[in-house]
Amino acid sequence: MSEYDLVIIGAGPAGLTAGLYAARARMNVLLIEKAVPGGQVLITDWIENYPGFPEGISGFDLAEKIKEQALGLGLEIETAEVKGLDLSGKTKEVILKEKRIKTKSLIIASGASPKRLGVGEDKFMGKGVSFCATCDGPFFKEKVLVAVGGGDTAIQESLFLTRFAKKVYIVHRRDELRAAKILQERAFANDKIEFIWDSVVTGMDGFFSVEKVTVKNVKTGDESKVDANGCFIWIGILPNTEFIKGDVNTDEGGFILVDTKMQTNVPGVFAIGDVRDTPLRQIATAVGDAAIAAVSAEHYVENL
Ligand SMILES: Cc1cc2nc3c(=O)[nH]c(=O)nc-3n(C[C@H](O)[C@H](O)[C@H](O)COP(=O)(O)OP(=O)(O)OC[C@H]3O[C@@H](n4cnc5c(N)ncnc54)[C@H](O)[C@@H]3O)c2cc1C
Structure with a gap:
């Protein structure tokens, strides 16, 4: 693919859900994850507050289910660490160690890490x-x-x-x-x-x-x-934004600022889940953000 419709950074619940929506909408979408897909959910032993699982579900199983659903709808996942972004042109570029990936729109779902x-x-x-x-x-x-x-x-x-x-x-x-x-x-x-x-x-x-x-x-x-x-x-959390060097606006803590469509100050660049400025960081809020951002990205690309 010389240019994707959408690239998503991070395969936690937010990124996987955005990928699921975008793949289902038949966008040319690529999700880039530096580790095993699943994000922080993989370090969660048991989840009792995610709807649809009244008995609870292990973090591993929930991550697998979301991943399998996304892959089943045609989502492509590449294992690589995003090192930087180039958002200066109309086409956005995601910089990996060995190559650059061109895309019309971008969703940042790189999460956060507790201090x-x-x-x-x-x-x-x-x-x-x-x-x-x-x-x-x-x-x-x-x-x-x-x-x-x-x-x-x-x-x-x-x-x-x-x-x-x-x-x-x-x-x-x-x-x-x-x-x-x-x-x-x-x-x-x-x-x-x-x-x-x-x-x-x-x-x-x-x-x-x-x-x-x-x-x-x-x-x-x-x-x-x-x-x-x-x-x-609870001594604070840190957003996973080492690869964002002033490319989008953030709050004082480095969390990415977005509007109600999850769009950053850069048109076509969205941020979702724990990496964004938000009052609650949970799986349910991350997947909610993801649905909004994926549809927003779809509309953005359609209107280009
Ligand atoms: C111990 C623990 C228990 C929790 N229990 C619950 C619970 O029971 N219920 C609940 O609702 N929430 C729970 N949470 C919170 C929940 O896990 C998070 O809110 C949710 O995972 C956020 O999803 P996310 O996709 O935004 O980010 P993350 O889950 O953080 O995923 C981000 C992904 O991005 C990847 N990434 C980061 N930087 C890069 C890069 N440069 N290049 C490529 N990939 C990158 C990471 O490897 C990661 O896979 C828990 C959190 C913790 C830490």
């Missing part, structure tokens, strides 16, 4: 360490949890965790919260929540899953171990 603590938590992913209370909170009924962070997300999500856990320790590196006052009031009034101030998490131990979380007081330097079954980390 890590960098204290060895990766080996406990899905085994006590989580970045998503909505997703994983119900697995910790009557358990003790450590939550890390002091912003709105950390407090809101910790409050949600108290519906399930018997105790939630919130570890925060300062002696006051950044979160909205109303959230602070709710957290202070909740007797399941206990704050560990001026402290950071420096390690985790456990045989199969998290059993102890090491906490260090940044003022005194004292370290202690908290008996806990899980650790939820």
Whole structure:
């Protein structure tokens, strides 16, 4: 194909769904994914809040189902990492290591990555360490949890965790919260929540899953171990936008700004899912964005 109608970057739920819609609309579409298709869903053990699966579904199975549906409709997936974009001409170019791919329209669905603590938590992913209370909170009924962070997300999500856990320790590196006052009031009034101030998490131990979380007081330097079954980390997320070097407008955090059609400031370039500026990052919102963007891209190409 010398020039595609549409190129999609990223095969998480957003990119796969956009690909499904575009392939079904018989667009010449290519999806480029640097890893295994599925995105963050692949690191999600069990999903209970995606409609249509009342018993829940494993992240792997859901990713496979979406991928198979898209491939069945004719979607072409290429394994490669996008290194850059050239959006200066009417034809857009997606830059890979070995070649450039020309396209009339582009959907950026490269997702986001939760900021890590960098204290060895990766080996406990899905085994006590989580970045998503909505997703994983119900697995910790009557358990003790450590939550890390002091912003709105950390407090809101910790409050949600108290519906399930018997105790939630919130570890925060300062002696006051950044979160909205109303959230602070709710957290202070909740007797399941206990704050560990001026402290950071420096390690985790456990045989199969998290059993102890090491906490260090940044003022005194004292370290202690908290008996806990899980650790939820909310110290922010980072958009996967290394390949976008000022090509489209973003907010201060680097998340891509779009209009109601999911279009960026560059006509014919769309952004969907976790990589865009959005109040909620879930599979359901990612696939909703994707449907809008795919139809918007189709209309854009038709009107060229
Ligand atoms: C532990 C965990 C549990 C979760 N549980 C749930 C849940 O139960 N329910 C729920 O609704 N949501 C859950 N979420 C959130 C949900 O996974 C995300 O909202 C969703 O995956 C976002 O989809 P996306 O397609 O926008 O991005 P992603 O899933 O992040 O996919 C982006 C894709 O783009 C690819 N990519 C990135 N950069 C490049 C590049 N330069 N070139 C090529 N490819 C690239 C990545 O490899 C990735 O495959 C969970 C998230 C986490 C981390």
